[in-house]
Amino acid sequence: MTTPSAMPEFPIAAIATPVGVGALAIVRMSGNGVFEVADRVFQKKGKPDFSFRDAEGFSAHFGILSDSRGMVDEVIALLFRAPSSFTMEDMVEFTCHGGPVVVRHLLQALLEGGCRLAEPGEFTRRAFLNGRIDLLQAEAIGEMIHARTESAFRTAVTQMQGNLSRHLQEMRTGLLQSCAFLELELDFSEEGEEFQSREALRLEVQRLQSEISCLVDSYREGHLLTEGVATVIAGRPNAGKSTLLNALLGHERAIVSHMPGTTRDYIEECFIHEKTMFRLTDTAGLRAASEEVEHEGIRRSYSKISEADLILYMLDISAVSFTDEVASTRELRKRHPDARMIVVANKTDLAASGVGTIEQLKLEIGCAVVPMAAAKGEGLEELKSTMATMGEGLNKLHEASVLITSLRHYEALRNAVDSLQNALQLIDSAQPPELIAFELRAALDYVGEITGKVVSEELLNTIFAQFCIGK
Ligand SMILES: Nc1nc2c(ncn2[C@@H]2O[C@H](COP(=O)(O)OP(=O)(O)OP(=O)(O)O)[C@@H](O)[C@H]2O)c(=O)[nH]1
Ligand SMILES: [Mg+2]
Structure with missing residues (x-):
């Protein structure tokens, strides 16, 4: 699932705070080699021998950051060791004074030191690709940042905690189980054996279809909350x-x-x-x-x-x-x-x-x-x-724990409902197991698209392009 642009061959760096004047600003970097880059640009106060490579995770260090033209600012460096970081990679975050020129110099120093500029949403994308969060949670982070009302914020937080993800995962497990039974039947086709009675299968598919339909229906209110x-x-x-x-x-x-x-x-x-x-x-x-x-x-x-x-x-x-x-x-x-x-x-x-x-x-x-x-x-x-x-x-x-707020999720779930409807018709007309399994697999893939279990490069690009650089 990794891609050339997302391959962690270079550490990435970006400004994580809004451009403008503020008390403080943060410039962050992530990936293999960030400690070497940090050693090149940062001098710890009173400890000339200090090296990030030997320092502990979750440690903070005060010192001078310099680029090729000299000192940029006094900064605090926060060090995170893989896998205990947002991206699950080695990370260093520099907190400096919040002036636009200071921040630009600091970023420039990191780029000269061996980083490349991060693409929009690339930190979050790495968190997803490295398995720290699923796609739903990644999108929830974006929604939380952009939330303008209390209720939109609460819904995003619930989604970030993974309630919807767990709900969808339970559905996938149910579907996988039924698929597995049907596929077993194919292996034992000569015996004509049924590993799950058609009636039991019908009930299971119906149950999943009505659960997914409830989620589809929640979109009407869900999108009003966020949009x-x-x-x-x-x-x-x-x-x-x-x-x-x-x-x-x-x-x-x-x-x-x-x-x-x-x-x-x-x-x-x-x-x-x-x-x-x-x-x-x-x-x-x-x-x-x-x-x-x-x-x-x-x-x-x-x-x-x-x-x-x-x-x-x-x-x-x-x-x-x-x-x-x-x-x-x-x-x-x-x-x-x-x-x-x-x-x-x-x-x-x-x-x-x-x-x-x-x-x-x-x-x-x-x-x-x-x-x-x-x-x-x-x-x-x-x-x-x-x-x-x-x-x-x-x-x-928003107190109801699961709610669909995004058009992408809504469409995927509607497709899943259609596939399950097809499966029900096939069961009713006593069609062979492979046809039923095909529809269940399709439903499984649609549900998987939401959390990112089944996902295309194109979809990832579309989702993360909506994030800001540095997120
Ligand atoms: N007396 C009175 N006049 C009002 C009231 N509300 C608006 N008006 C007047 O009605 C006229 C039309 O107001 P607009 O707000 O431009 O009306 P509109 O519906 O936007 O009109 P269009 O853009 O032409 O479709 C203006 O002269 C307003 O001052 C009101 O409550 N009482
Ligand atoms: Mg008018």
Whole structure:
């Protein structure tokens, strides 16, 4: 499974902390030969004979680090001996003062000393290739670093601890057992012996299929946790959509004007409320547009609506053409049954008969209706708390130990469910064991793709390319 680029022929080095000014920064290296490189560039204070080769693992040393032009900085060197390190290789980490130029010089010294610059995610990739973590855990590290909400963070931590990995491993063991029985039958085909009755096999495959299906279903909530709730503000021109976007964000992001058709292209911004992240999209108002640019804007509005987890349908209650708006919201709900919807009845300050109409709307549309005067910020808190109820459900979910959050895992598991479904059909139609075993093997491979038991070079490249250099 090792590859030319991942072969530990050269030690690798990279800056592990963000570029910029800070109190401290870390430059790390890993692989065969890091102690020799460290000896070339580092001089321990008061111990001229000190050598990393003789020092113990988990030891810290204070000294001067120099490149070819002289002293770079006073640093602390942390030494890790294989296999007790993040990558399971020999590692040295230097903590220096956190200036961008200092850090660059330090890295330069390590490159001159015999390291090569690490590729993105290469430290984590080595940790995976050397068997310290599986692919799921490696991805969880990436998700944890990028988590922007408490719940996304908790889910990543759970995944990093290996709960999902263990669950998948149990499934693989079950599948392997059934495969082994079927393959034994092939060896004893002349005797026509069954090592596991077809009924028992059927029950086992069914059990695994329903367990995997549960995981597949958890993706809907899981991806909302990590990627945020895709929330689209839609409605007719001039309803006050851009005013609402600005009010939720707390700053003037979108242009607001009394001219209908102001917003042409959609605008996306993140908004975090009560631990949940919402990806807000303000869209062009929906109407029969005569002009080409607006027409394209409206096409994009519909496309965003079709990807939404939550639709905030906004209407101007002071001008509401009641039957038209009821028809529009019903149509949207019919077309997007999976998305949740909140109707925002805006401009209550202008509508004398507002309250009556809102009650009517609730009855006619059958979903949450929040009255609002967006321009004054009235109703904003009620809307936020209605949005948060969706978030609350999500925040409870992270306590459930296994949850699918990545599209890659979702697709692999869906393929596994399909293969198991094929296997069930073959069992029911009394097909020969080799055909059934073939489908079980396929399911086994799909599940194995997730943890990295079965994995291609291309897949690894795609996964680790998303990491930063130094991780
Ligand atoms: N009276 C009143 N006016 C509002 C309220 N909310 C927004 N408006 C006004 O309504 C007009 C349209 O607001 P926008 O936020 O631009 O509306 P929009 O839905 O984004 O419009 P398009 O981008 O054209 O689709 C502006 O003049 C706003 O000041 C409100 O609660 N009360
Ligand atoms: Mg607008």
